[in-house]
Amino acid sequence: DTEVTQTPKHLVMGMTNKKSLKCEQHMGHRAMYWYKQKAKKPPELMFVYSYEKLSINESVPSRFSPECPNSSLLNLHLHALQPEDSALYLCASSQAPYTGELFFGEGSRLTVL
Amino acid sequence: SQQGEEDPQALSIQEGENATMNCSYKTSINNLQWYRQNSGRGLVHLILIRSNEREKHSGRLRVTLDTSKKSSSLLITASRAADTASYFCATPEGNTPLVFGKGTRLSVIA
Numbered sequence: 001d002t003e004v005t006q007t008p009k010h011l012v013m014g015m016t017n018k019k020s021l022k023c024e025q026h027m028g029h030r031a032m033y034w035y036k037q038k039a040k041k042p043p044e045l046m047f048v049y050s051y052e053k054l055s056i057n058e059s060v061p062s063r064f065s066p067e068c069p070n071s072s073l074l075n076l077h078l079h080a081l082q083p084e085d086s087a088l089y090l091c092a093s094s095q096a097p098y099t100g101e102l103f104f105g106e107g108s109r110l111t112v113l
Numbered sequence: 114s115q116q117g118e119e120d121p122q123a124l125s126i127q128e129g130e131n132a133t134m135n136c137s138y139k140t141s142i143n144n145l146q147w148y149r150q151n152s153g154r155g156l157v158h159l160i161l162i163r164s165n166e167r168e169k170h171s172g173r174l175r176v177t178l179d180t181s182k183k184s185s186s187l188l189i190t191a192s193r194a195a196d197t198a199s200y201f202c203a204t205p206e207g208n209t210p211l212v213f214g215k216g217t218r219l220s221v222i223a
Contacts, residue, residue, distance in 0.1 A: 004155075033210060042201055042213035043156065056209065090155055098210045101146065102203075104155035 006091050006105035014113050015081060021108045023074040023091030031097035032074040034066060035090040037107070043090055049074060050097040081112045118214050119202055125220040132189040134217040136202030137182075145178055145185050146211065150199045159187075159200075194223045 004025045013019050023032065031050050035043035048056035049068040057066075063085075065077040074091055088109050092102040120135045138145070144163045148156040162169045162178045162185065169176045175188040189196055199218050203211040 006155075031210075040218075042216055045210060045212070048210055088153065092156075094210075098205055101158045101161060102148075102156070102211060104157070106155040107153075109153070 004091055004093055004103050004105035006108050008108060010109045012111045018079045021076040021089055023105055024072055025093040026072055029093035029095050031094045033092040034076055037088045037090055083112050086110055086112045119217045121217060123218045126192055128192060128194055128221055128223050130192055132192050132219055134187045134200050136185045136214055138204050142204045146203045147176060147187050148201045148203060192221045194221050197221045
């Protein structure tokens with residue numbers, strides 16, 4: 001199984017809503033990542049979990065809250081988002097932190113109204 | 114911060130032609146990776162080349178690395194319409210995960 005599964009594929013939310021993005025991998029990878037990608041731009045790193053601990057937070061606003069319940073799951077909790085937060089949110093994993101190939105999910109397309 | 118910078122930003126070719134994309138980076142690296150992204154989809158890893166390697170092949174892909182010039186190139190031979198995608202180079206930056214370049218948007222016209 002070499003897949004990273006992200007749900008939902010599409011999400012529309014208002015600025016007062018609370019929602020979550022989910023990511024799952026069963027490859028035994030010990031590092032998981034959240035990237036944000038705007039149209040025609042490269043992915044930008046948001047968070048890294050290494051061995052289930054938050055190791056990198058790239059100065060992301062607190063309205064984004066990551067959570068790693070176990071080594072296979074990664075969540076991104078969303079609250080009080082702004083329209084400019086609309087983007088494709090990509091989850092990725094790697095066998096070891098910061099090295100080697102990243103395996104990406106198909107992304108969650110978020111629209112904030 | 115951004116490490117890799119691809120060139121050209123956009124490339125349009127006919128099916129069957131070769132496509133070459135270049136990537137320049139700023140700091141020392143231990144590896145450089147290339148990824149493909151179809152429109153609105155996730156990224157797919159294509160190839161990883163280590164700093165002590167100069168060339169690597171995978172199917173129709175050929176990647177070169179010149180550490181003295183801090184540059185890499187990705188060559189796709191005999192392109193197909195299905196190769197239409199954005200291509201990103203990415204390098205670990207210091208002790209941090211991959212930082213992606215701006216990407217090259219490749220269009221292969223049938």
